[in-house]
Amino acid sequence: MNSTPAELAAGSGRTVRDRAALAAGLVAPFLVSLVLVPFRSDLSHTNAALVLVVVVVAVAALGSRLAGAVAALSAAAWFGFFLTRPYQPFDINASADIETALLLLAVGQIVARLAAHARRLEAVTVTDAACLARIHSTADLVQSARSADTVVDHVRGELTALLGLSGCRFQYGTLLGQPPRPATDGGIAVGHRSWDLERSGWQAGEIELRACGNGHYLGRFMLTPGAGPVPPLQARLVAVTPADQTGAALEAAGPVGAG
Template sequence: MESYRNPVLVAAVVVPPAVCALLIPFRDNFDNANLALLLVVAIVAIAAFGVRPAGILAAVSSAVWFDFFLTPPYNSFEIRHRDDIETTILLVVIGAAVTEIAIWGRRQQARASRHRGYLDGVITTSQAVAAGGSTDELIDQVRAELIAVLGIDGAKFVASGKLSGAPVLNADGTVTRGGRVLRVERDGLPTNAEIELAVQHAGEVRGRFLLTAAARIARPDLEQRLVAVALADQVGAALTTHQTLHP
């Protein structure tokens, strides 16, 4: 968004007065409400980028220049008619509403894209397990997926026993420490200790991923944490199969 944020902000300042200036020759022949509709088009075009300050700025700028250029007395910020006052206020309200809708739509689109990425990661891992390839390669693949999905700094696989007192990412997606559930969405994953994620299959633990989030605060939501659990379970299934074939 940063790549187009500044140009959109500039457009929010420049476009409304330019549109109003172009409408000056028609202000005596058209109702002000119809002229305002053309300004609404400009506001919607700017708000569609999902940059909240730009959308609000475009709405306020449109209202101000609509008052100045298109409502009598012209070239003045005075408004004498009630209809013009209502139209000016509506321009601001519509601009703010459209901006929020655009932001919501972009967030939904980004969320859908992330979900697709999570699903692709699980499917790719499942295919690797089904293909019966190298377990080391699968573990490396899952390590990379875990780092990406959880937004953490690192992950490593160990076959040793459980670490005493370490935070745990459980099968239900909760993160606990000493039996206490941590509020990951609010406080983030623990940064002062490695987080255990069991690698298991059919109720039997085959190892653990130790997750590190020391350099930055990571706040994966429940869905992301469940994806991480599913990825670890894929490794558990692969290790079980490997042990069955190569006892």
């Protein structure tokens, strides 16, 4: 199974979207405040602040929490510059206007956090759904494939797409050496210590993902990390399942199929 459109869009478009949102966070509050200047004598400061809150919400929904925070700071600054007396300098005299500016900043920060959290939940849902589809696909193949080699080839493709690998090969039979291998927490076990992928990234060299059937080691996938970012935790945890399904297929095939 190749990467789904949702996965491709989430991966390739994230950087461009975040950059665009960050630029919008800087520029949009300025432009909107400038548009409100002709109406500032008739527009209450509360309503002006609410308009700017809408801008912050839009930026936060588009990009990252950083973009939302930048938009909130920009909105508070331009609110004070264009829409409160004395106009033009970055100075606010009236206590009510100071309170409005601070509330605008606080509300913008809170909205930015909520929007970022909602996007993370959406990303987790998409990732979990894609991973579940891969597991179901492999399980169906295990039931219907006439050869364990077919399952091995399928899982190699699945792991490559799921983890963004630059290479993935399978070794049958006896396991040699002690290369790094996936840990139960989603990290990488190197000997007796754990390698934190989130902080340190992929380690150079191949990673061993064992295929076991009925408690026996029947082979292993040797994973070569790609040049892209470390795959999300959900994908790293799920990667063990297709390997176990391969082990089940090899166990069912017996010595002839595994040979």
